[in-house]
Amino acid sequence: MSSTLDGKVVLITGASSGIGEATALALSAEGARIAAGARRADRLEALVHKAPGAALALDLDVTDQESVRAAVAKTVEHFGALDILVNNAGLMLAGPIAGADLTEWTRMVGTNLLGSMYMIHAALPHLLESKGAVVQVSSTSGRIASAGNGAYAATKFGITAFAEALRQEVTAQGVRVVLVEPGFVATELTDHITDPAMRAAARDMAAAMRTLRPEDIAGAVVYAVTQPEHVAVNEILIRPTDQT
Numbered sequence: 001m002s003s004t005l006d007g008k009v010v011l012i013t014g015a016s017s018g019i020g021e022a023t024a025l026a027l028s029a030e031g032a033r034i035a036a037g038a039r040r041a042d043r044l045e046a047l048v049h050k051a052p053g054a055a056l057a058l059d060l061d062v063t064d065q066e067s068v069r070a071a072v073a074k075t076v077e078h079f080g081a082l083d084i085l086v087n088n089a090g091l092m093l094a095g096p097i098a099g100a101d102l103t104e105w106t107r108m109v110g111t112n113l114l115g116s117m118y119m120i121h122a123a124l125p126h127l128l129e130s131k132g133a134v135v136q137v138s139s140t141s142g143r144i145a146s147a148g149n150g151a152y153a154a155t156k157f158g159i160t161a162f163a164e165a166l167r168q169e170v171t172a173q174g175v176r177v178v179l180v181e182p183g184f185v186a187t188e189l190t191d192h193i194t195d196p197a198m199r200a201a202a203r204d205m206a207a208a209m210r211t212l213r214p215e216d217i218a219g220a221v222v223y224a225v226t227q228p229e230h231v232a233v234n235e236i237l238i239r240p241t242d243q244t
């Protein structure tokens with residue numbers, strides 16, 4: 001079966017687990033050639049072996065501008081083009097603002113916001129050439145901030161602002177920008193929370209609902225990037241039915 005993604009080159013950040021891994025596999029199943037970036041090399045190697053199509057593992061730390069530039073260059077060198085960037089790498093170190101560990105804020109801003117901006121900066125010349133697409137994995141926290149996730153929400157609101165400015169700058173040149181905003185997805189994301197109360201709250205929340213699965217988000221990404229060229233799916237908000 002032919003697909004609009006046949007032979008397209010997709011670079012996915014944060015592909016070593018959760019949403020990124022599921023999205024890489026789903027895009028690969030649709031015929032895309034995937035460049036999968038993250039820091040855990042063993043997980044990426046396993047993904048490359050599991051992917052049904054051509055796949056490349058990229059040693060990538062999105063907080064490091066040199067690493068970002070090298071990952072984009074390696075992708076283009078290996079596959080000859082770059083059609084789609086899925087900016088997915090992120091972390092959520094939830095906790096109250098008062099007394100917060102500022103290194104956690106720095107890590108979140110550096111990874112979720114600046115990291116995705118660096119990726120766009122490095123990838124954009126290639127995406128303009130291919131009339132490609134950028135998929136920004138934001139969050140419901142990019143629409144509604146709540147107590148205990150101020151810094152995380154700030155990064156996701158920032159992603160939305162940057163994506164909209166980017167959209168206005170490049171849409172006339174045929175580059176599409178997609179914002180995907182998941183609610184609660186069962187992944188490793190909450191394992192990194194250091195605040196015991198927030199971690200317990202996340203665990204309780206997961207236990208109290210039918211959470212989304214990473215594959216649900218992967219399906220939304222596949223939908224967005226397989227539309228005809230004149231159709232720009234700019235925003236997808238996707239929550240578990242049980243999430244208020």
Ligand code: NDP
Pocket residue numbers: 013014015016017018019020037038039040041043060061062063088089090091092111112137138139140181182183184185186187188189190
């Ligand atoms: P995971 O923890 O499973 O995945 C996070 C990914 O980001 C990992 O692959 C990790 O890889 C990567 N990553 C973290 N830091 C860096 C870095 N400095 N450089 C490169 N890669 C990095 O969680 P999810 O799959 O849930 O998260 C993916 C995205 O989805 C995040 O942006 C998150 O904010 C967003 N999201 C998640 C929701 C959820 O409920 N799970 C809800 C809404 C949005 P490695 O450690 O190997 O580098």
